[in-house]
Amino acid sequence: MSSIGLFAFSVEEYRRRLCMVQDVMRARHLDWAILDEPETMGWLSGYAVGENLWRACLVPVVGDPFLLIRKLDRAPARAKSWLQDFVAFSDWEEPVSVLAAALRSRGAHARIGVDFQSHSFTRQRQDLLAHALPESIFCDLERAVWDARRCKSNEEVEHLRVAANLLDRAVLKVADAIRPDASQRDVAAVAAAEYYRLGFDDGFVGYVTAGSDWDCLHSSMSDEPIGDGALVHVELLPKLKGYSVRIMRTVAVGRATDDQKSTFAALCALQDEQFRAMRPGAVAADVDAIVRQGVLSAGLRPDYENITGYTLGFSAPSSQRVSDLYRSFVPTATWLLENGMVFHMYTSARGLAVSETVLVTESGAERLTRTPRKIFETGVKA
Structure with missing residues (x-):
């Protein structure tokens, strides 16, 4: 698929990027990764949006990611992203609580990678996630996903x-x-x-x-x-x-x-x-x-x-x-x-x-x- 098509790139190109992220996760023994910066979220999923409310791309070490987004954003996300799985919340819901429930429903999530330099991953969100997922350990991705983007396909x-x-x-x-x-x-x-x-x-x-x-x-x-x-x-x-x-x-x-x-x-x-x-x-x-x-x-x-x-x-x-x-x-x-x-x-x-x-x-x-x-x-x- 050319860059003029429905998505910016072919699904194969996005899957190549997914493999790169999952390689990073395996090297760090992670079960999930939270990509909440618009740069990494959009690079992998094809869809990025501003942070009126928290949103993220959630990546399992095996399988396809899902997007955590506002219900208001489902239609544009479906139009731009190659992903099929969307966890959407109402504007009065706490996104962290919705994410925690989604992770629990998807099985083991003992080690979760997050970029601690992310402007979106505030101390408050870290504390809320730790409280909502007390059995999980949160590990610093240390800009590894940014590094994966350094050479262009x-x-x-x-x-x-x-x-x-x-x-x-x-x-x-x-x-x-x-x-x-x-x-x-x-x-x-x-x-x-x-x-x-x-x-x-x-x-x-x-x-x-x-x-x-x-x-x-x-x-x-x-x-x-x-x-x-x-x-x-x-x-x-x-x-x-x-x-x-x-x-x-x-x-x-x-x-x-x-x-x-x-x-x-x-x-x-x-x-x-x-x-x-x-x-x-x-x-x-x-x-x-x-x-x-x-x-x-x-x-x-x-x-x-x-x-x-x-x-x-x-x-x-x-x-x-x-x-x-x-x-x-x-x-x-x-x-x-x-x-x-x-x-x-x-x-x-x-x-x-x-x-x-x-x-x-x-x-x-x-x-x-x-x-x-x-x-x-x-x-x-x-």
Whole structure:
């Protein structure tokens, strides 16, 4: 089944993921696992929802999982999830009590795995579960399911290719909408409309901001006209059936200066060198240093306090996390790159920024986003 079908992926793909989770459970001698973070819940089940009330995907060490959800959410869950078993509760019921009863009805549950770093698994819920299931032992999954998501399957890569191609179309539309009398909000509205037109999910558009230095990346959107001579930072963060692709480009309102063009070219050259180093077995800190030290050595920034890249893949529709920083490129990162990993790699200086969605391959990083690597200029013909 293609990613355009009823589900984002084939049932075989979801069963592959289930086997990975159950392998983790067997290694830890677990009977059940509770996946209550939207990222892991959605990655395995195909369905994730915000936490107005607690919800989770419950995985047995043998057999198929079931979803604990509100009765209100049964219809959308059935439409998006490959799972067949749903335990649904009314809005006035305590989800923990409903879950405990469901586990008791399904037999032995002596050792239950939960990610203790989950934002959803609060101390109160842990205490309620321990009280409801006094014979059970709760064990920390220690981000093991997050780790299982680190390399993308062929289906996931193909899905991300489709999404990146759509994103390239969106960023050109957004760049074309920037003009002196337009506000940043006006441009963001163009991006949002283009997302809907191209088939992206609901959600956060990204950042359309004007600034003079690298710290404009997460600035607040302004309603004031952009004005002549501004540099506009465009960072688009759409999702296609839950999978995030990302890109950054800079748009000059008018003509970019020679200094801006040379700075942007230097950033791209350092990032291209970084991409070539992104082969299986490379140490993340070494890859990070190419851009970090290169930018500092060139005097493009006085310091470099942010990361140079982070994980992409399934990203929940509602979560405390805007970005997946489980694997990040920082000076202290000792983890190794592997074939099939996908990242958002970015760098910035002097109000300019460039980024790509990239796939790690045996020959280095492959750019999935293919938008021209240049400063876009308003009113200037290519």
